[in-house]
């Protein structure tokens with residue numbers, strides 16, 4: 114699934130593209146902060162984030178075209194990291210799965226992580242299905258955990274271990 118894909122670090126030149134994705138209504142509505150982000154705020158965030166050695170900001174490309182953004186935080190070999198992602202809005206069906214598979218290959222390969230954790234708002238059916246399709250286990254529910262636009266949101270916690278990913282890719 115990941116043969117035509119390349120994963121690379123996000124660079125400053127990617128800022129306008131990633132900002133347009135991040136501000137798209139279908140992405141923004143599922144983020145923990147969902148105001149429209151300015152280029153100045155986005156640039157500040159990027160400059161801070163790239164200085165954090167335990168963070169990886171990544172772009173996945175298919176045949177040279179960017180298909181989405183993935184980030185890992187708390188990265189260290191053998192460690193337990195958190196991830197976040199969005200596919201290029203209006204990308205073809207199946208894009209998310211390719212993005213996820215490429216990012217997890219990188220996470221358990223190059224980054225040598227032991228576990229990847231994700232959290233999805235309980236109304237985000239695409240993300241919940243996406244995690245399940247990639248082999249993540251549901252590990253818990255955090256009720257009314259985030260306050261967004263004066264409403265409390267419940268989060269579903271997902272986790273995937275390195276050996277589970279290996280088994281998943283081998284179809285066992």
Ligand SMILES: CC(C)(COP(=O)(O)OP(=O)(O)OC[C@H]1O[C@@H](n2cnc3c(N)ncnc32)[C@H](O)[C@@H]1OP(=O)(O)O)[C@@H](O)C(=O)NCCC(=O)NCCS
Nearest residue numbers: 140143198199200206207208209210233238239240242243
């Ligand atoms: C989550 C996201 C990456 C999934 O990308 P995608 O391109 O839709 O993913 P795929 O087409 O590969 O689909 C993955 C699975 O999710 C399902 N799915 C996709 N959109 C769905 C939706 N709106 N409702 C229910 N299931 C959906 C697909 O059917 C598929 O499951 P299946 O193989 O059993 O049919 C994408 O929707 C996205 O970027 N969303 C906005 C940002 C976001 O929510 N990020 C995650 C925050 S936790």
